[in-house]
Amino acid sequence: MRKWFIVFCVVTIPVASFLIYLHPLWSLWLIILLPSWLVGIYDLTQTKHTIKKNYPLFGRLRYVMEELRPKIYQYFVESDTDGTPINRINRSVVYQRAKRVLRTKPFGTQVNVYEPGYEWINHSMYPLSEHEVPLENLRVEIGSKHCSKKYNASILNISAMSYGSLSGNAVEALNKGASLGGFAQNTGEGSISDFHLKHEGHIIWQIGTGYFGARDHDGNFSEEKYIENATRESVKMIEIKLSQGAKPGHGGILPAKKNTPEIARIRGVKPFVAVISPPGHTEFHNSDGLIDFIQKLRDLSGGKPIGIKLCFGKLHEFEELCIRMKERDNYPDYIVIDGGEGGTGAAPLEFSDSLGTPMTEGLVLACDTLKKYGLRDQIKVLVSGKIITGFHMVRAISLGADACYSARAMMLALGCIQALICNTNKCPAGIATQDKSLSWGLDVENKGVRINNFHQETINSVREILGSAGVDHPNKLKRSDIFRRISPTKVKNLGEIYPFDIK
Missing domain, CATH: 3.20.20.70 (Aldolase class I)
Incomplete structure (x- = not known):
């Protein structure tokens, strides 16, 4: 996908320049094209996100869906890679710890504590520091x-x-x-x-x-x-x-x-x-x-x-x-x-x-x-x-x-x-x-x-x-x-x- 973004830039930049040369009104296209070029170039040069680096510009769609997913599927159980049902929270734990973002979560327990299979450890009345x-x-x-x-x-x-x-x-x-x-x-x-x-x-x-x-x-x-x-x-x-x-x-x-x-x-x-x-x-x-x-x-x-x-x-x-x-x-x-x-x-x-x-x-x-x-x-x-x-x-x-x-x-x-x-x-x-x-x-x-x-x-x-x-x-x-x-x-x-x- 990276090469297609480069092809996109190579093709659109001279075409846009030629159209602007023909008539100044064509410069309105820069409002669409320029941000796309800049975002794609940034994605190519950043080091934090492999998907963005491998798929500049287009890879951002994945992160849009990632933002939407917790809101849509917050109370649903997803399937792990081998088909075993697990709660999606386990995945978010890894991402949060790897990125060192928030270690807490809102709104309390999000699992069914009365469902067979739920496990826990009891705390002490005298916990240790x-x-x-x-x-x-x-x-x-x-x-x-x-x-x-x-x-x-x-x-x-x-x-x-x-x-x-x-x-x-x-x-x-x-x-x-x-x-x-x-x-x-x-x-x-x-x-x-x-x-x-x-x-x-x-x-x-x-x-x-x-x-x-x-x-x-x-x-x-x-x-x-x-x-x-x-x-x-x-x-x-x-x-x-x-x-x-x-x-x-x-x-x-x-x-x-x-x-x-x-x-x-x-x-x-x-x-x-x-x-x-x-x-x-x-x-x-x-x-x-x-x-x-x-x-x-x-x-x-x-x-x-x-x-x-x-x-x-x-x-x-x-x-x-x-x-x-x-x-x-x-x-x-x-x-x-x-x-x-x-x-x-x-x-x-x-x-x-x-x-x-x-x-x-x-x-x-x-x-x-x-x-x-x-x-x-x-x-x-x-x-x-x-x-x-x-x-x-x-x-x-x-x-x-x-x-x-x-x-x-x-x-x-x-x-x-x-x-x-x-x-x-x-x-x-x-x-x-x-x-x-x-x-x-x-x-x-x-x-x-x-x-x-x-x-x-x-x-x-x-x-x-x-x-x-x-x-x-x-x-x-x-x-x-x-x-x-x-x-x-x-x-x-x-x-x-x-x-x-x-x-």
């Missing part, structure tokens, strides 16, 4: 007794999103935000790019079934390639991806349009072909093989924390893994539970909608099973799956998580407008695309600051919620602290709904 909930309490040390280079992580970090799925500018902006705020960015399985390293933000390097960044020409795991990336100073933790909530049991998908020569070089594949990772790992096929691979990666990295990421599947398989970890006294430093409701840029319909345990149930099963076998104290648990607000984090931590990942909220903070064309390479916000004419509009400096703003404001929200509940540390939260309406006249706390009953 902000200073009584130290910021250092909102960080967690990750690393078991087998780990020599433990990592002090924020309780909120950027979830796995690969360079390839996201544009270089988007990845770089996320990394800048992580650098500014002292939290971590997960690379996704697409390996480590220059964009992940430019601002020296902390990196969690994810290794999937394709072993991108740690593979030889035949696609097998390469110790040499692995050491090259694992020993980078920016890499603080390494994560083995077993499965992903949005498409569990299915390999990652990179459409051919997005597989540029640069991405192909980073991943060690051929360019301009669809890259579909295998569903499972070739380096191991059972619990003992996984434990051996974890220790191998830990040793080769120089003792950095090694984790595994999975969408919770069959309970007996996870129990078998826990039994072998207990017997061998060896285990990952952390486990990430990804909910079946997690998002992705591309996945088969049935996998997105009908496979994988939802986050809440998966988190409860994982924590309770680890506790049953006496492993919970050594293994930290992270969680991902529509974590957007401070309350979402408090709820996840009360269920057993030590820290959270967020992808959806971070994308919204980047300027995602949920156009729902992530898999087409035509993202108008310049985020989920490799089209440089679109990613050009995403200003790294501005969006990096917005990512940091969102993180900081959300952490502050968690801090305020804890204080209101009279709790000075997240690890003091219990399942019984969160309440859920079961019916219009019945309420249960999460401790009653999810009791420790693993036998």
Whole structure:
């Protein structure tokens, strides 16, 4: 659209000049054309709004509709990117925090507190002040007794999103935000790019079934390639991806349009072909093989924390893994539970909608099973799956998580407008695309600051919620602290709904 605005200017300016030359009355057209030229030129040069920069003049229509929408749909429920009904307020929370505008809202609660599913945490009669909930309490040390280079992580970090799925500018902006705020960015399985390293933000390097960044020409795991990336100073933790909530049991998908020569070089594949990772790992096929691979990666990295990421599947398989970890006294430093409701840029319909345990149930099963076998104290648990607000984090931590990942909220903070064309390479916000004419509009400096703003404001929200509940540390939260309406006249706390009953 940018080129069409330039064509518009190139054509209309000489035509208008010629018409004015013919007759002075034609100068009246300048009343229409001149403001259009000036507004379009301003849009091209500003850095705050990607849509305006990519679509000068015409992109403003989107913001007109944005202003109208709250007034028209204020009491309606919209649909999230995967079709799950959510309240639109969650999106506005991200925008407001990223832009550091008003933190309050008018006219009180705008959700139906008597609708089944509504959740809340009760406050204390003796709340704590902000200073009584130290910021250092909102960080967690990750690393078991087998780990020599433990990592002090924020309780909120950027979830796995690969360079390839996201544009270089988007990845770089996320990394800048992580650098500014002292939290971590997960690379996704697409390996480590220059964009992940430019601002020296902390990196969690994810290794999937394709072993991108740690593979030889035949696609097998390469110790040499692995050491090259694992020993980078920016890499603080390494994560083995077993499965992903949005498409569990299915390999990652990179459409051919997005597989540029640069991405192909980073991943060690051929360019301009669809890259579909295998569903499972070739380096191991059972619990003992996984434990051996974890220790191998830990040793080769120089003792950095090694984790595994999975969408919770069959309970007996996870129990078998826990039994072998207990017997061998060896285990990952952390486990990430990804909910079946997690998002992705591309996945088969049935996998997105009908496979994988939802986050809440998966988190409860994982924590309770680890506790049953006496492993919970050594293994930290992270969680991902529509974590957007401070309350979402408090709820996840009360269920057993030590820290959270967020992808959806971070994308919204980047300027995602949920156009729902992530898999087409035509993202108008310049985020989920490799089209440089679109990613050009995403200003790294501005969006990096917005990512940091969102993180900081959300952490502050968690801090305020804890204080209101009279709790000075997240690890003091219990399942019984969160309440859920079961019916219009019945309420249960999460401790009653999810009791420790693993036998």
